[in-house]
Amino acid sequence: MRALLLSLALLAPFASAIANDDVIDTHVHLWNGEASLAEYRAKLKAAGLSVERFGAMWFGGPNQARAGNPADISARNDALIALGKKHPDMIPIATVHPYDGDAALAEVTRVASRGVKLLKIHPHTQGFDAADPRVLTLVKHAGASGLVVLLDNASIVPADNEKLFNLALAAPKTKFIFAHMGGMGFRFWNILALARTAEGLFAENIFFDISGVTLFADSPVKDEYVWTIRNVGVDQVLIASDYPQMSLAKTLEAFDKLDLTEEERAKIRSGNAKRLLGL
Structure with missing residues (x-):
């Protein structure tokens, strides 16, 4: 018995390391390039x-990606x-500004040809309206180019959830990740359970990252937050830290602390990202 216990004790750190490896963090900001990457790893x-x-x-x-440049x-x-070519575990996330018009569309085509899988745009920090027709043109083009569009969805701009929902409905062939799953307005997204009952309305093209889950774990x-994850669909949810604003350690x-099954946790930690991004 003592030998068995000793063996289990020796194996425990190894098992923990395996579990920790099985994470894909889909939301990391490297403001200072390789220096930021080194800090993230440290x-x-x-x-x-x-x-x-x-x-x-x-x-x-x-670092802001403003229109006009x-x-x-x-x-x-x-x-x-x-940087991504130097670090094979890194998935580069490009950006453009929707108000740059044809130049933005050309850049989407160019980065897609270089193997980029994700495009991030941010209504608040980039100063654009998600309901602007130029945004719809951009996200449709991104989807046609094979890119998944990551959009901030922290409910820090007016009608954030509603505008993004309508954007996704208008671009059914584009896959979206809405970061932060609505923030404190997460309850809105339970509407997807009803949207699925309307024939031909919802194309199942909305995914969410749950960066900011730290706000809800002891709340x-x-x-309700877990209920929302299940209503939007566990298969549509990704773990993400939003580093450096929040660490992956605190996020995990x-x-x-969320009352999810082990199967649900595995999907959110990495399985859904692998499926969405073809990893």
């Missing part, structure tokens, strides 16, 4: 974590793509 190591893959973007925080956006996208609405700690 914080994972300090927390005893590792990731299978992670999706990284260059803009946000001090598409050449600068292209150069920064190229730097991110080059009075934790059960909060995620583990």
Whole structure:
């Protein structure tokens, strides 16, 4: 018996490492390129974590992708793509500004030809209206180019949920990830359970990342949050940290407090991202 217990004790860290590896963090900001990447890895190591893959973007925080300078956006996208080639576990997430019109569409085509799978745009930090027709033109083109469109959905701009819902309905051939699943307005997304009952309305093209789950893990609405995850569809939900604003360690700690089955956890931690991105 003592030998068995000793063997189990020796195997425990190995089993934990295997579990930790089975994570794809789909929302990481590398504001300072390789230096930010080194910091991200160092914080994972300090927390005893590792990731299978992670999706990284260059803009946000001090770096903004504003309209009117598409050449600068292209150069920064190229730097991110080059960084991704050096680090095979990194999934580059390019960006454009919808108001750059044809230049934005051309950049989407270009980054897609270089193997990019994800495009991030952010109504709040980039200063555009998700209901603007130029946004619809862009996301349709992105979808036709094989890109998944990641959009901020923290409910920090007016009618955020409603505009994104209508955008997804108007571009049924484009797959979307809505980051933060509505933030404190997450209840709105239970509407998808009803949308599925309307024949021909909803194309099942909306996915969510749950960066910001740290807000709900010890909250009075934790059960409602889990209920929403199941109503939008466990198969449509991805784990994400939004580093450096939130760490993956804190994100996973909060995620583990949600009343989900092991099968549901596995899908959210990595299975759904693999399926969506063809990894």
